[in-house]
Amino acid sequence: MASEVPTRPSRRGLLAAAGGLVAAVGGGFAAGAAVPQAAKARAPVEPFFGAHQGGIVTPAQDHTYLAAFDLRTTKREDVMKLLRSWTDTAARMSLGAPAAPPAATLDAPGTDSDEALGLTPARLTVTFGFGAGLFEKAGKDRYGLAVVRPAALVDLPRFNGDQLVPTRTGGDLSVQACSDDPMVAFHAVRQLSRLAYDIAEIRWTQSGFQSRQAKGGTPRNLMGFKDGTHSPPQVDPVVWVGTEGPAWMQGGSYVVVRRIRMALEHWDRTNVGFQEQTLGRHKVSGAPLGLRDEFAPLRLDRADKDGNPIIPENAHVRLANAASNGGAEILRRGYSYNDGVNFTAERWPPWRQGMEYDAGLLFVAYQRDPRTGFVKIFENMAKFDMLNQFVTHTGGGLFACPGGVREGEFVGQRLFVGV
Amino acid sequence: MASEVPTRPSRRGLLAAAGGLVAAVGGGFAAGAAVPQAAKARAPVEPFFGAHQGGIVTPAQDHTYLAAFDLRTTKREDVMKLLRSWTDTAARMSLGAPAAPPAATLDAPGTDSDEALGLTPARLTVTFGFGAGLFEKAGKDRYGLAVVRPAALVDLPRFNGDQLVPTRTGGDLSVQACSDDPMVAFHAVRQLSRLAYDIAEIRWTQSGFQSRQAKGGTPRNLMGFKDGTHSPPQVDPVVWVGTEGPAWMQGGSYVVVRRIRMALEHWDRTNVGFQEQTLGRHKVSGAPLGLRDEFAPLRLDRADKDGNPIIPENAHVRLANAASNGGAEILRRGYSYNDGVNFTAERWPPWRQGMEYDAGLLFVAYQRDPRTGFVKIFENMAKFDMLNQFVTHTGGGLFACPGGVREGEFVGQRLFVGV
Numbered sequence: 001m002a003s004e005v006p007t008r009p010s011r012r013g014l015l016a017a018a019g020g021l022v023a024a025v026g027g028g029f030a031a032g033a034a035v036p037q038a039a040k041a042r043a044p045v046e047p048f049f050g051a052h053q054g055g056i057v058t059p060a061q062d063h064t065y066l067a068a069f070d071l072r073t074t075k076r077e078d079v080m081k082l083l084r085s086w087t088d089t090a091a092r093m094s095l096g097a098p099a100a101p102p103a104a105t106l107d108a109p110g111t112d113s114d115e116a117l118g119l120t121p122a123r124l125t126v127t128f129g130f131g132a133g134l135f136e137k138a139g140k141d142r143y144g145l146a147v148v149r150p151a152a153l154v155d156l157p158r159f160n161g162d163q164l165v166p167t168r169t170g171g172d173l174s175v176q177a178c179s180d181d182p183m184v185a186f187h188a189v190r191q192l193s194r195l196a197y198d199i200a201e202i203r204w205t206q207s208g209f210q211s212r213q214a215k216g217g218t219p220r221n222l223m224g225f226k227d228g229t230h231s232p233p234q235v236d237p238v239v240w241v242g243t244e245g246p247a248w249m250q251g252g253s254y255v256v257v258r259r260i261r262m263a264l265e266h267w268d269r270t271n272v273g274f275q276e277q278t279l280g281r282h283k284v285s286g287a288p289l290g291l292r293d294e295f296a297p298l299r300l301d302r303a304d305k306d307g308n309p310i311i312p313e314n315a316h317v318r319l320a321n322a323a324s325n326g327g328a329e330i331l332r333r334g335y336s337y338n339d340g341v342n343f344t345a346e347r348w349p350p351w352r353q354g355m356e357y358d359a360g361l362l363f364v365a366y367q368r369d370p371r372t373g374f375v376k377i378f379e380n381m382a383k384f385d386m387l388n389q390f391v392t393h394t395g396g397g398l399f400a401c402p403g404g405v406r407e408g409e410f411v412g413q414r415l416f417v418g419v
Numbered sequence: 420m421a422s423e424v425p426t427r428p429s430r431r432g433l434l435a436a437a438g439g440l441v442a443a444v445g446g447g448f449a450a451g452a453a454v455p456q457a458a459k460a461r462a463p464v465e466p467f468f469g470a471h472q473g474g475i476v477t478p479a480q481d482h483t484y485l486a487a488f489d490l491r492t493t494k495r496e497d498v499m500k501l502l503r504s505w506t507d508t509a510a511r512m513s514l515g516a517p518a519a520p521p522a523a524t525l526d527a528p529g530t531d532s533d534e535a536l537g538l539t540p541a542r543l544t545v546t547f548g549f550g551a552g553l554f555e556k557a558g559k560d561r562y563g564l565a566v567v568r569p570a571a572l573v574d575l576p577r578f579n580g581d582q583l584v585p586t587r588t589g590g591d592l593s594v595q596a597c598s599d600d601p602m603v604a605f606h607a608v609r610q611l612s613r614l615a616y617d618i619a620e621i622r623w624t625q626s627g628f629q630s631r632q633a634k635g636g637t638p639r640n641l642m643g644f645k646d647g648t649h650s651p652p653q654v655d656p657v658v659w660v661g662t663e664g665p666a667w668m669q670g671g672s673y674v675v676v677r678r679i680r681m682a683l684e685h686w687d688r689t690n691v692g693f694q695e696q697t698l699g700r701h702k703v704s705g706a707p708l709g710l711r712d713e714f715a716p717l718r719l720d721r722a723d724k725d726g727n728p729i730i731p732e733n734a735h736v737r738l739a740n741a742a743s744n745g746g747a748e749i750l751r752r753g754y755s756y757n758d759g760v761n762f763t764a765e766r767w768p769p770w771r772q773g774m775e776y777d778a779g780l781l782f783v784a785y786q787r788d789p790r791t792g793f794v795k796i797f798e799n800m801a802k803f804d805m806l807n808q809f810v811t812h813t814g815g816g817l818f819a820c821p822g823g824v825r826e827g828e829f830v831g832q833r834l835f836v837g838v
Binding site: 103108115119167181186190194201203206220221224267336 | 484522524526527528529535609613620622623625626634636640641643687688690757762773774778
């Protein structure tokens, strides 16, 4: 016969019931303690504290959930308070602990919404970023930070072909959770959003996934091509802000996010040969056109017997290549997204009407300065890339991701010091 | 130096390049062959052929992508042709093979869109269902099948509280792909959709995920509660259509799908004690109220010292329980879904305006007859379940999933014989 407990458990009973998870991270949560002491983390765990934020050069997790927030408060103290609680909570969740120690009573909302109870953190990282709106918005210096807005945190120019939807674009703060478990990523954003009640509100979100190849190697995107064959020869100087930046950004990075819808119905009706000409790579192998090895150098100067370039002038890889952009490099960390289907009525022959996928690429790219990174690379691509026939940028943002957090600090703390 | 290949590979070159995957399933694809002979499947693989379709009693995979299709053709032969190609293609993909053998030329669209190249099938199952519209639609007997529409394939009544959006509801055919890899599930639906060009078109889709507990046991839903503690004591008589059904449905099942949005912002602001009263179970343990063991019988008759029931009269588990519904049982196989956020302006105090999650439960339930299954159970629940304050049914459908497929057959083939 099942043993009985009171319908309304005592504080002791509740803590005992919820205690399994707390115990699993080593116990020792004093109520209000910032971070568990000597936490015995439930593997697999990615470090939260360090010289850099997690989720930037961390090997890509399988799932992401990204949220951009609008600040609703007019008080600088509220922003600092929020960043403090976000930092402490993200650090806890990275270890697989709940957002906060369980409440002592059932007569209150839970301190955690509990959907991740019993899951591992699955390499959870939470990466925070600051949008231009933290510094100034509609001409207002809401928090006395306008004077310290970094020059690199530009207002992105309008690129050729941009169809950015305002409700999917921008935001004062960004939170990107990455985990091998989609529930863990959702859970993390949800807890941070709860902490933001009355201070900040979600503006837009985007989930994404990436599937690892069974035998390792470069993953494929929804176009069926390998995506990520090229990465910068040296990551550190491409990604991390150095002494050229303000103290709070040193060891940090700028992230450009673009929600890139792919016209998959058209792509799927396109000859594979033309797809390969468009990308400049072979579909199955990922090798540059005319070669067999995925990682062979592009050799943009190769020509056929008639003198025509093997990799077309407007092929994606040619225009994206560092050699075409004065050496500019970025670190991509993208995900595929699948947001179902929408009705479309096309404005060109044969005037197809019907459902189309709202699916494509959540482009996420890190760089030490977007002016010499994404902006420099994408200016030409936006105009000339053959791939533009099949993709539409429908949202995104630029966020300054502060340097890594030391225990006791909150993310971006040095931004608020002495201003 | 990388070796060079012609920019436009020969047939031999292309087949060789794409051949890695074909070889991985054992080769032997003759062009046009229905199913690979003696295929050496890439594990992990779920069987496609058998007495029942996969994806019904198959242990739940981590991800799903479900699509409902509207038939656009007026020809019965087109429908049969589509089901033939869907069957053959789903069988191939279940083994990790591409949708079809690679084409011999680059001057044609790919026979597969290739985003699953290099992935395992990750236990892919594809479950097909027939909506009422296959049999009759708007009074029309499009395919001469009206006379054999099973009585069990009812038009679902309008339930109390239903807010079904037409563009997320119904459909003539359903395809549910389940896999431990979200890319594999998307890929499967996409290939089948491509085969349907000019015959059927996607009407709506829904993706979902479910996270396995680190130590095993019942997974949690986005409300933070364990979901699925109760399952029918005997699955077979609950799920499978027997001799009471037409030949093509024997060994099949009826699936009710409901897209159930959860008001997570409200739920998260609700006291945990009230959440538990609403569900009738404890949040952390999953045990019936007042008990400690998740799997303890509900004992609906238990009362406190004042004679009030321990499990409230309108608690979710009481109303869902077989004892409250004349013994009615269904097999649930649900997933969580996360479709981002929407703007809402509430029509009740305090008239909150802002973003709300479009997230919740993709309810999927199988039964041998919906009249004595979901309809019977849900009639009362729709009216009285306390949980209704926090959930809204926004879409879904009822589909007859034919019995299992034998090699050489196509799914539902016996429906078309002799009518």
